[in-house]
Amino acid sequence: MKLRLDLRLSQKLIMTPQLQQAIKLLQLSRLELQQSLQQHLMENPLLDELATETEESEETATAEREQPDTSTTVSSEVRGEGDDKPAESGENAEEFSASSWEDYFDTDMRRGETEYSSSSKEEFPSYEQTVAKSTSLEDHLVWQLSLSGLSDREKAIGRLIIGNLDDDGYLRMSLDELVAGTDYSVADAESVLKDVQGFDPNGVAARDLSECLLLQLKFLGRSQIGSLGSRPGVLKGTVLESIVLHHLKDLEKKQYNRIAKALNISMDDVFEATRIIEGLEPKPGRPFSNTQNYAIVPDVFVVKNEGVWEVLLNDDGLPRMRISPYYKQLMSSGQSGSAETKAYLDDKLRAAQWVIRSIEQRNKTIVKVVSSIVKFQEGFFERGIQHLKPLVLKQVAEDIGMHESTISRVTANKYMYCPQGMLELKFFFNAGLQRADQPMDMLSSLTVREMIRQMVAAEDARKPLKDEEIAARLRTQQVLIARRTVAKYRAEDNIPSATQRRKFF
Incomplete structure (x- = not known):
């Protein structure tokens, strides 16, 4: 085999770290983007958050007026001048002591009102007292267990049972598994389980749906709806108990004739029993489940202005970033310190510029994609869902000259608010x-x-x-x-x- 060197030309698509981060930034949701920007602000000292345009103009004017003094200060700080000066002492040091700052913040002064002192920190409730927390099913049952007349050993078994209930209030594991590894017996657990099943809500700690419904029937206090005979092969007990134990499948399929024939009762009795069973709760833990709703903030607004649909980007709540004027002036004056410090600032400056450009590019891409969606689905915005057209990613990609993967990233976890309501961008893509x-x-x-x-x-x-x-x-x-x-x-x-x-x- 002969060894030789050859020169060959080839094309490769290499994703730089900056490109990978830009793609990741594009597919972030609004909340994730806000958290990412806050992280950049904390890690990069050259990034600065600006609240309003008025504040930016005021700070720029102030910086121009104080430029000589600022440069002198920066120069002395970088070069280490003034280190031999004694620290200020006397009246100024006493004026800004720790006790003075506490007194300052404990006083609430409002314009147009008289001065008064706010409440001290000891009078405010603790943070845990101010946090709103709904009562969970476990807390509700443990509270009842503590008020019961059970012994300490039985209460320990009760806490073990309550701790193994699922969100629906069912005990999905067997008692053998429950007491495995403990010194409790199955008989002890069965006895305490009956006590826990008597707690509120009715039907809690049941092991299946039939047991859950039977527990609730015991608390209804209703009279029996007919009585079954004791003939061989015929179930004993009330109609309700018989339906719950043996005919839930027939009840689910609305096969009332089959139930009436099996129990030898009339259809009216079956209907009356069905009404009672439908009023029971198959999931006792449902009222204690966490049903907190979280508000969705739209990424874009679609409004009609003078007969034309417009796409407005929602940047409310997102930090507006810029390059810090202090570091910008420091680097432009050539007084950034040692070579190592200068290299560090240059690296952070490039990172800050990349973040700002990426955010601007992200906003432009979102507006461009949503504008294309509005163009394809104009009938939907005008007349409702009956006029929604089929749409695929390829159509939007060809319309704006981008790749389908880019459209997929843009529409992921993004929401639009329009006259038809709050909609996810993925809603508009369907077969x-x-x-x-x-x-x-x-x-x-x-x-x-x-x-x-x-x-x-x-x-x-x-x-x-x-x-x-x-x-x-x-x-x-x-x-x-x-x-x-x-x-x-x-x-x-x-x-x-x-x-x-x-x-x-």
Whole structure:
């Protein structure tokens, strides 16, 4: 084998660290972007946050007026001059002592009002007292356990049981697993479990749905709805208990005839029992679950101004950054200190400039992408979801001359506020279904889903529409759709089947 050297030309796409960070910055949500910018402000001393344009102009004018004094001060600080000067003492030092600052901040002075002292720190509640926290299911049950007359050993078992309940209030593990590794017996755990099941809310600490509903039936105080005989092969107890124990599947499928035949009772008794069971809570822990809603701040606003749709970027709450005037003047004067200090400042200056340019480029890209979406979906903004058109990333990418991956990053975790409400940018990208009257014109899948929801909402509850009937009605409206597609859309929108939607009373 002969060794030799060759020169070859090739092209490679190399992603520099700056490019990788710019791509990451592009796909950040608004909250993540705010946190990222705050991190840059803390780590880079050359980045400065500016509140308003008025403040910027005032600071610039002040810096120009004080430029000689500032340069002298900077020069003396960098060169180390004045180190041999004694520190100020006497009246000035006493004037700004620690006690003086505390007295200053403890006084609240408002314009147009008389001076008064604010409350001292000891009078304010602690931070933990001011934090709003809803009562959890565990806290609620432990509070009841502490007020019960159980022994310390039984309370310890009770805390073990309560600690293993899920968010719905169920004990999903067996008692053998619960007491494994402890000196408690299964009999002890079973005894304490019955006590915990008597706590509020009713049905808590049940091991399955049937037990949960039975626990709640015990607290209803209702009379029995019919009584079953003791003939062989026939269940004993009330109709409610029999349905809960053995016919929940039939009840879910609305097979009332089968329940009446199995229990040898009338349909009226089945309907009355069903009304009571439907009033029970299958998830006792639901009222204690964390249902806190978080407000979504839109990234862009779409408004109509003089007949033209405009895209407005929402930069409220995001820090406005600039290069620090102090360091800018320090570096321009050539008094930045040693070579190591100068190299450090140069590196931070490049990083600061890159962040500012990346934010500007990010904002321009978002506005450009949203403007293209508005152009494609103008019918939706004018007349609603019935006029939403099918749209894919490739169409927007070709319209603005960018890559599909860039469009995907821009639309990720971004929200728009428009006359139709708060919408995610991904909402506008959906598949299409062919129309019978206009083969070249596609209908958005979201529009078809809305048509299905409207049909289900307007149907007769005694005779709900089946998937075949919904597909047939859509075909009469020139929408070519199969039955299985209707079933898919219905399942994705959490719409029950026709059997489950049927009501007999």
